[in-house]
Amino acid sequence: MNTTPLVGLIMGSDSDWAVMRNAAQILDDFGVPFEKRVISAHRTPHAMLAYADAAASRGLHVIIAGAGGAAALPGMVASATSLPVIGVPVPLKYLDGMDSLMSIVQMPAGIPVATVSIGGAANAGLLAVRILGASDPILRDKLDGHQAALVKMVEEKDAALET
Numbered sequence: 001m002n003t004t005p006l007v008g009l010i011m012g013s014d015s016d017w018a019v020m021r022n023a024a025q026i027l028d029d030f031g032v033p034f035e036k037r038v039i040s041a042h043r044t045p046h047a048m049l050a051y052a053d054a055a056a057s058r059g060l061h062v063i064i065a066g067a068g069g070a071a072a073l074p075g076m077v078a079s080a081t082s083l084p085v086i087g088v089p090v091p092l093k094y095l096d097g098m099d100s101l102m103s104i105v106q107m108p109a110g111i112p113v114a115t116v117s118i119g120g121a122a123n124a125g126l127l128a129v130r131i132l133g134a135s136d137p138i139l140r141d142k143l144d145g146h147q148a149a150l151v152k153m154v155e156e157k158d159a160a161l162e163t
């Protein structure tokens, strides 16, 4: 079994982990090897650039980057690598995560970040699996199974609705 990380799961602070662990859970569920790191755009800018620079040559295929507030991490990492970067706006105590969302989503033309919803780390994990699944039929099968389970769940809720 290949254990070389394919996904880099990074976050600006350990305080982001409560949200970002939902991405880790998805990657675990799908059996995708990943690494997790705390790297801050503002507090450790040199480490962030070194990480982004080396990511592709170390074998990573996708980076999920979560940050809150003045959330520069996803965009700055995307500017220093050509790997796909998925940004997770982490909600902080003030502004309900709108600050994080706006900081991540409004990227200039040329440097894309695939931004998920505020706190949407699980979808970030799923998007990473989909990106990998584009060239991995086993992962695509698992994704089909996951979506089939969602259909079943909604059908059961529908059937259980009281009249």
Ligand code: RP5
Pocket: 011, 012, 013, 014, 015, 016, 040, 066, 067, 068, 069, 070, 071, 090, 092
């Ligand atoms: C951001 O600042 C981090 O991503 C985190 O969401 C926020 C607060 O960090 P801490 O003060 O909790 O370390 O860069």
